[in-house]
Amino acid sequence: MIILLNTNDLTLTDVVDIDTLSNVQSKLADLVGISVVTADANGNPVGRFNNFSPFCQLIRSSKIGAKKCIECDAQAEQKAFATGKPTISDCHLGLKDCCVPIIVNNKLLGGVLGGQVLVDDQENPKSKFDIPKLAKELDLEESELAVAIDNLAVVEPEYLQDCVDFYEVLANYFTEMGIKSLFQQQLLKETQEKLDYERRLKYAELKTVEAQINPHFLFNTLNSISRVAMSENAPLTEEMIYNLSDLIRYNLKQTEEFPLLKNEIKNIRRYLSIQKVRYGDRLNYQIDLPNHLEDFCIPYMILQPIVENAIIHGIEPLAKGGSVYISVSRNEEDISILVKDTGVGFKKQQALKILEGKDGSSDGIGFLNSHLRLRDYFGENYGLQILNDETFSTVIKIFFPAFTDYNHYKNKVII
Structure with missing residues (x-):
C-alpha cells in the first residue's frame, strides 16, 4: 500500500493537471476513434467529451439526462473500484458503457469511461427505445431523439474489449501522473521539514552526511517507478514507493545521534530493496544481523x-x-560490520588515499566522513578498514565499540 500524503480529501484535480489530461485524452481518442470521457469519483466530467455519439450528447444536453448519466458513471466507477477491474455495464438507457478506475494511494479518484454503443446480440436492438416516453421524460424533441437513436452504433462484443484496452492505457497514464504528483508534494513537504530540522542541528558533520541523499539514486528510482507503474498494476509499484517514502522519512526525521542497529539495518533493507527493483537480476544482497545485536x-x-x-x-x-553482503558481529567489547561486494573492485591504494583525505575526488566523501566521524567519536583505534578477501572484490570493515547507551559508554570511558 502506498503511504504518502493524507489522501482523505484528495481529488483527481489535486494530482492531475486537467489541461494535460484533456490534451492527452483528445489526441489518443482522435487517433483511435473511440468515445471517451474522464470523470471524477462522483461521475462529474473533468475533461472534454471526445468522440461522443450524437445520442449521448443529446441526452446530456437535458438537465435530467445529464444528472442520470453522471449518477450512472459514478456507479460504474464504484463497481470497478470494488472489483479492482474494468467493467462493462448497461447505462440507464441500456447502452453498453465501459469504465476503468483511476486509483491513487488506494483511493478512487475517478475513471475513464466510454463505449456508448448497442451490442449486436439481438434483432434490431434500437427498437427497445420508447421514443415518445423518453422524449417527454427528458424534455427533448421526439424528432431529434429519433435521429440520434437511428445513428447509434451497433457493434460486435469484441469492440467493447478494444474500448477497455484503450481506457486502461489512459487510466494507467493518469494514475502515474497522480503518483508522481503525490510524491513531489511529499518530497516538498519533507524537504521543508528537513530545512527546519537542520536549523536545530548542532553537529556540522551530521549536516554534511544528511545532505547526501544521493540525487542520482533518487531520480533513477523515480524513473524506475514510472516504468513499473506503466507495466505493473499496483503491488510492486506500491512496495517500491512505500520503501522509498519510508527511507526518505527516516533519513529526514532521524533525531537520534546513535540509533539502534536494527533501525539502521531496516533502513538499509529499504534502500537495497529499491535498488533491487532498479537493477533487477543485476543486484543481489544479503544481510545478517544476529538478534542479540x-x-x-x-x-x-x-x-x-x-x-x-x-x-x-x-x-x-x-x-x-x-x-552485496552485510554482516554484523561482536568481538568482546566491539562491533564489526563487514560490507562486501563482488563489483569491479576497489584499488587499495585509492581506498587508503580516501581514508587519509588525499583522494581529491567527490566519490569518497561519504566514505571519508564515516571514517572520520567514527574516529572523532571513539578514537583512532576505530573507523573503517579495507580488508583482503579472495571471494569478494571489496571488503570494508566498520569498527566501533559495543554499547546500548552512548552517554553511559562515554561516562565509562572517562572514568
Whole structure:
C-alpha cells in the first residue's frame, strides 16, 4: 500500500493537471476513434467529451439526462473500484458503457469511461427505445431523439474489449501522473521539514552526511517507478514507493545521534530493496544481523554511504552486476560490520588515499566522513578498514565499540 500524503480529501484535480489530461485524452481518442470521457469519483466530467455519439450528447444536453448519466458513471466507477477491474455495464438507457478506475494511494479518484454503443446480440436492438416516453421524460424533441437513436452504433462484443484496452492505457497514464504528483508534494513537504530540522542541528558533520541523499539514486528510482507503474498494476509499484517514502522519512526525521542497529539495518533493507527493483537480476544482497545485536547502537548514517558506494562504484559498472553482503558481529567489547561486494573492485591504494583525505575526488566523501566521524567519536583505534578477501572484490570493515547507551559508554570511558 502506498503511504504518502493524507489522501482523505484528495481529488483527481489535486494530482492531475486537467489541461494535460484533456490534451492527452483528445489526441489518443482522435487517433483511435473511440468515445471517451474522464470523470471524477462522483461521475462529474473533468475533461472534454471526445468522440461522443450524437445520442449521448443529446441526452446530456437535458438537465435530467445529464444528472442520470453522471449518477450512472459514478456507479460504474464504484463497481470497478470494488472489483479492482474494468467493467462493462448497461447505462440507464441500456447502452453498453465501459469504465476503468483511476486509483491513487488506494483511493478512487475517478475513471475513464466510454463505449456508448448497442451490442449486436439481438434483432434490431434500437427498437427497445420508447421514443415518445423518453422524449417527454427528458424534455427533448421526439424528432431529434429519433435521429440520434437511428445513428447509434451497433457493434460486435469484441469492440467493447478494444474500448477497455484503450481506457486502461489512459487510466494507467493518469494514475502515474497522480503518483508522481503525490510524491513531489511529499518530497516538498519533507524537504521543508528537513530545512527546519537542520536549523536545530548542532553537529556540522551530521549536516554534511544528511545532505547526501544521493540525487542520482533518487531520480533513477523515480524513473524506475514510472516504468513499473506503466507495466505493473499496483503491488510492486506500491512496495517500491512505500520503501522509498519510508527511507526518505527516516533519513529526514532521524533525531537520534546513535540509533539502534536494527533501525539502521531496516533502513538499509529499504534502500537495497529499491535498488533491487532498479537493477533487477543485476543486484543481489544479503544481510545478517544476529538478534542479540539488534539493540546495540551505531552512529547515524555511518553504514549507508558504504553500501551506496558498493552499488554505485562497485556493482553498477558491471554489465552482469553483482552481490552485496552485510554482516554484523561482536568481538568482546566491539562491533564489526563487514560490507562486501563482488563489483569491479576497489584499488587499495585509492581506498587508503580516501581514508587519509588525499583522494581529491567527490566519490569518497561519504566514505571519508564515516571514517572520520567514527574516529572523532571513539578514537583512532576505530573507523573503517579495507580488508583482503579472495571471494569478494571489496571488503570494508566498520569498527566501533559495543554499547546500548552512548552517554553511559562515554561516562565509562572517562572514568
